[in-house]
Amino acid sequence: MAESLEEFKRFRERMNERILSSGNLQIQRFFNLDTRAYEPGALSSKVKELLGLVGSLVLRCDDCVTYHLLRCVDEKVSDEEFFEAFNVALVVGGSITIPHLRRAVKRLEEARGFRERKRNRKRAAARSSSPRH
Amino acid sequence: MAESLEEFKRFRERMNERILSSGNLQIQRFFNLDTRAYEPGALSSKVKELLGLVGSLVLRCDDCVTYHLLRCVDEKVSDEEFFEAFNVALVVGGSITIPHLRRAVKRLEEARGFRERKRNRKRAAARSSSPRH
Amino acid sequence: MAESLEEFKRFRERMNERILSSGNLQIQRFFNLDTRAYEPGALSSKVKELLGLVGSLVLRCDDCVTYHLLRCVDEKVSDEEFFEAFNVALVVGGSITIPHLRRAVKRLEEARGFRERKRNRKRAAARSSSPRH
Amino acid sequence: MAESLEEFKRFRERMNERILSSGNLQIQRFFNLDTRAYEPGALSSKVKELLGLVGSLVLRCDDCVTYHLLRCVDEKVSDEEFFEAFNVALVVGGSITIPHLRRAVKRLEEARGFRERKRNRKRAAARSSSPRH
Amino acid sequence: MAESLEEFKRFRERMNERILSSGNLQIQRFFNLDTRAYEPGALSSKVKELLGLVGSLVLRCDDCVTYHLLRCVDEKVSDEEFFEAFNVALVVGGSITIPHLRRAVKRLEEARGFRERKRNRKRAAARSSSPRH
Amino acid sequence: MAESLEEFKRFRERMNERILSSGNLQIQRFFNLDTRAYEPGALSSKVKELLGLVGSLVLRCDDCVTYHLLRCVDEKVSDEEFFEAFNVALVVGGSITIPHLRRAVKRLEEARGFRERKRNRKRAAARSSSPRH
Numbered sequence: 007m008a009e010s011l012e013e014f015k016r017f018r019e020r021m022n023e024r025i026l027s028s029g030n031l032q033i034q035r036f037f038n039l040d041t042r043a044y045e046p047g048a049l050s051s052k053v054k055e056l057l058g059l060v061g062s063l064v065l066r067c068d069d070c071v072t073y074h075l076l077r078c079v080d081e082k083v084s085d086e087e088f089f090e091a092f093n094v095a096l097v098v099g100g101s102i103t104i105p106h107l108r109r110a111v112k113r114l115e116e117a118r119g120f121r122e123r124k125r126n127r128k129r130a131a132a133r134s135s136s137p138r139h
Numbered sequence: 140m141a142e143s144l145e146e147f148k149r150f151r152e153r154m155n156e157r158i159l160s161s162g163n164l165q166i167q168r169f170f171n172l173d174t175r176a177y178e179p180g181a182l183s184s185k186v187k188e189l190l191g192l193v194g195s196l197v198l199r200c201d202d203c204v205t206y207h208l209l210r211c212v213d214e215k216v217s218d219e220e221f222f223e224a225f226n227v228a229l230v231v232g233g234s235i236t237i238p239h240l241r242r243a244v245k246r247l248e249e250a251r252g253f254r255e256r257k258r259n260r261k262r263a264a265a266r267s268s269s270p271r272h
Numbered sequence: 273m274a275e276s277l278e279e280f281k282r283f284r285e286r287m288n289e290r291i292l293s294s295g296n297l298q299i300q301r302f303f304n305l306d307t308r309a310y311e312p313g314a315l316s317s318k319v320k321e322l323l324g325l326v327g328s329l330v331l332r333c334d335d336c337v338t339y340h341l342l343r344c345v346d347e348k349v350s351d352e353e354f355f356e357a358f359n360v361a362l363v364v365g366g367s368i369t370i371p372h373l374r375r376a377v378k379r380l381e382e383a384r385g386f387r388e389r390k391r392n393r394k395r396a397a398a399r400s401s402s403p404r405h
Numbered sequence: 406m407a408e409s410l411e412e413f414k415r416f417r418e419r420m421n422e423r424i425l426s427s428g429n430l431q432i433q434r435f436f437n438l439d440t441r442a443y444e445p446g447a448l449s450s451k452v453k454e455l456l457g458l459v460g461s462l463v464l465r466c467d468d469c470v471t472y473h474l475l476r477c478v479d480e481k482v483s484d485e486e487f488f489e490a491f492n493v494a495l496v497v498g499g500s501i502t503i504p505h506l507r508r509a510v511k512r513l514e515e516a517r518g519f520r521e522r523k524r525n526r527k528r529a530a531a532r533s534s535s536p537r538h
Numbered sequence: 539m540a541e542s543l544e545e546f547k548r549f550r551e552r553m554n555e556r557i558l559s560s561g562n563l564q565i566q567r568f569f570n571l572d573t574r575a576y577e578p579g580a581l582s583s584k585v586k587e588l589l590g591l592v593g594s595l596v597l598r599c600d601d602c603v604t605y606h607l608l609r610c611v612d613e614k615v616s617d618e619e620f621f622e623a624f625n626v627a628l629v630v631g632g633s634i635t636i637p638h639l640r641r642a643v644k645r646l647e648e649a650r651g652f653r654e655r656k657r658n659r660k661r662a663a664a665r666s667s668s669p670r671h
Numbered sequence: 672m673a674e675s676l677e678e679f680k681r682f683r684e685r686m687n688e689r690i691l692s693s694g695n696l697q698i699q700r701f702f703n704l705d706t707r708a709y710e711p712g713a714l715s716s717k718v719k720e721l722l723g724l725v726g727s728l729v730l731r732c733d734d735c736v737t738y739h740l741l742r743c744v745d746e747k748v749s750d751e752e753f754f755e756a757f758n759v760a761l762v763v764g765g766s767i768t769i770p771h772l773r774r775a776v777k778r779l780e781e782a783r784g785f786r787e788r789k790r791n792r793k794r795a796a797a798r799s800s801s802p803r804h
Contacts, residue, residue, distance in 0.1 A: 021640035021641075024643055033624065036305060039305070042298055043227050047219070048220045048223050049224065053189065056182075056186065061227065061231040064198055067637060084181060089693050089698065090180050090181050090182045093695055093697050093698050093701070094177070094190045094191060096499070096698060097697075098500050099498075101499075101701075101705045102498065102730045102732050103499070107690065108690065111686055111690055111693075157510055162488070165496075166492050166495060169704055199333070200465065225296070226302070230302065232631075232632045233628070233632025234336070237303075237306070237336075241288065242287075244294075245287060314619045315588075315622045319585055322581075327630040328630070332466065352428075352579070352580035353581050355427050355432065356580050356581045357589060358432065360589045361589075362435055363435065363575040363765060363766050364590060364593040364594070364602075364767055365765045365767065366762060366768070367469070367765075368460075368466050368763055368765070369765070370469075371467075373424065374421065375420075438762055439762050441564055442758055443759070446755050448752050448756065453755070453759055455714075455722060457759060459725060460729045460764070461763070463726045464763070483713060489712050492708055493708050493709070493722045493723060497735075549773070553773035556780075557773065557776055560750070564758050565754065593767075601769075602766070602767055
């Protein structure tokens with residue numbers, strides 16, 4: 007996994023932009039449906055993102071796994087919950103999913119660190135900009 | 140879909156029995172892991188069965204869909220929740236999942252009727268065995 | 273293949289109706305996008321239906337194959353063209369597609385006979401309802 | 406599994422014939438390559454048929470599983486060997502392969518019975534045609 | 539996508555050569571069938587390459603997508619036609635194909651630039667080698 | 672293929688360790704079943720690793736292919752045997768497996784060189800540590 011989480015995001019955003027500016031209206035609508043499928047309804051966003059994560063793992067798409075994993079982190083999925091979802095994917099999809107599981111765990115570590123650093127930067131910024139006393 | 144829900148269950152149980160009595164210990168252990176993956180832990184059984192349902196839909200396995208659908212009915216998944224999970228599977232897996240979705244909806248109707256009849260029979264039995272006055 | 277082409281269509285229509293009347297707006301929109309993807313644009317409907325057919329064959333979904341095959345028959349795809357498209361699917365997807373190819377060829381024969389009979393009935397109706405002299 | 410082993414074979418043979426008589430030379434060549442891939446070479450036919458069986462199980466194609474299973478029976482694969490190969494497929498492909506495994510075990514029972522009856526008929530024929538003393 | 543189009547081609551050619559020189563005659567024949575499947579017949583090469591492209595997208599194989607995409611560029615597939623084919627693949631295969639779509643669009647841009655540069659070099663070469671007056 | 676065989680192994684080992692130390696007992700058990708599926712029984716380890724290799728090729732998982740390929744090298748699978756197994760995978764799985772086949776052949780070359788160097792180092796070590804006369 008040569009590519010960092012930052013590079014993944016940049017490439018993803020840049021190419022999504024190109025696709026959406028291609029003038030194909032139906033692809034735009036598909037992207038819109040894709041976004042809306044994970045909005046809260048009868049099921050919460052957290053559950054829906056977990057559904058997306060397991061769906062992506064059993065279909066073995068690393069980029070989709072990374073995306074839903076980051077969203078799950080946003081939705082406060084705990085490590086224990088992640089590993090139970092990983093286990094469902096592993097049992098359903100078999101050992102062929104293991105390399106994707108390894109990369110998912112790597113991404114999870116990166117994501118935890120990433121959010122951590124973001125939070126720290128915000129705190130530091132808040133401290134430095136807040137009145138000292 | 141020539142096969143009824145009853146026939147599906149009978150075939151499933153009979154063949155599972157044969158597989159488990161084959162003497163291959165590792166297959167037995169796999170079946171055990173399969174059962175345990177959906178037991179409640181950090182995530183509830185309901186969420187785990189929904190994960191199994193969406194995993195089965197995107198991998199397009201009708202029998203697995205039927206199995207998790209029945210378990211979801213046991214876990215009190217509402218119709219609205221079902222269709223939101225179906226929508227996640229549809230968006231992730233594409234139109235190729237639609238025939239499986241059609242069969243899932245058919246099975247859901249059968250399952251709702253099936254539980255209904257079971258409940259009615261129980262009530263009738265309860266009534267007939269209860270003291271008349 | 274116990275199911276006739278007529279049964280396939282009836283089941284498909286009935287269940288699509290149930291799905292569309294479930295109240296899930298996003299599934300309705302997906303179904304709409306699915307229909308529109310094959311409308312003529314820069315590529316003709318004929319080419320798009322062939323794309324759908326090959327996509328369905330390599331993903332090995334019999335019902336999707338049947339659907340696109342019927343649409344291809346509507347778009348006047350010749351037998352020679354069908355078999356060249358089947359060959360692309362066979363080479364891309366491998367021998368695992370052969371059982372689906374067998375069923376596709378069966379469906380093609382049914383579809384050719386089906387359209388033939390429909391045409392004959394129309395002609396017969398036209399004859400019987402037309403003034404005799 | 407409504408379809409008997411005999412029906413499976415008849416449909417398979419009839420449709421293969423139609424495909425091969427379609428005039429598409431490349432499909433004929435593919436079918437030829439498919440047959441030759443399992444001929445003995447550095448690896449025996451038995452091992453190659455087991456490779457075909459596990460490949461078919463993890464790709465979840467019932468007809469391909471049935472075909473290779475029958476060929477494995479011809480190659481004297483024992484029940485213990487079958488279940489070890491099934492276990493590899495189950496671990497690699499996950500619980501999603503279980504419905505196919507159930508049908509494979511059913512087909513194996515049918516195939517064992519089928520060969521048995523064939524052998525018995527031959528023996529009976531041999532006895533009836535052989536001099537009595 | 540660390541790998542450039544040039545690196546992709548070099549690796550592809552070098553490894554194909556090794557495979558073809560391995561002495562396995564049947565693999566050679568398969569490679570030959572693979573090439574011939576896209577030659578013009580009842581369907582044009584352009585349509586067949588589009589079939590290969592959509593087949594590769596729904597099966598989610600980046601290298602196969604790149605290969606057919608380059609061939610489609612050779613066959614003068616326009617951007618509008620590409621995006622309509624992408625849309626069929628997206629609808630059939632679902633959001634799981636989106637990362638592959640992103641990489642396909644990236645490759646398309648590279649390929650357009652690549653052909654452009656090649657043409658420019660040829661023109662420059664033609665100019666420099668042509669008599670000045 | 673930017674990643675060397677050494678990097679592959681290091682990443683694999685490090686992440687497996689993290690997964691196994693996550694505290695999820697069921698994932699540990701799955702990993703254990705995965706290891707045991709290839710132990711000799713009625714079928715030899717060599718045959719089982721070939722089954723794992725072909726299963727991984729048709730499911731198109733490069734890391735799984737690399738892993739089983741290395742194990743096959745340990746089990747003394749010859750080049751001719753490898754290419755016959757590759758041919759079965761190619762025929763079953765189609766041209767979509769070709770990019771994975773290319774990478775498998777690359778890995779095989781690396782693995783042959785890798786074992787060669789390891790053996791040479793051992794011999795050199797043996798020579799230098801052995802008594803001179």
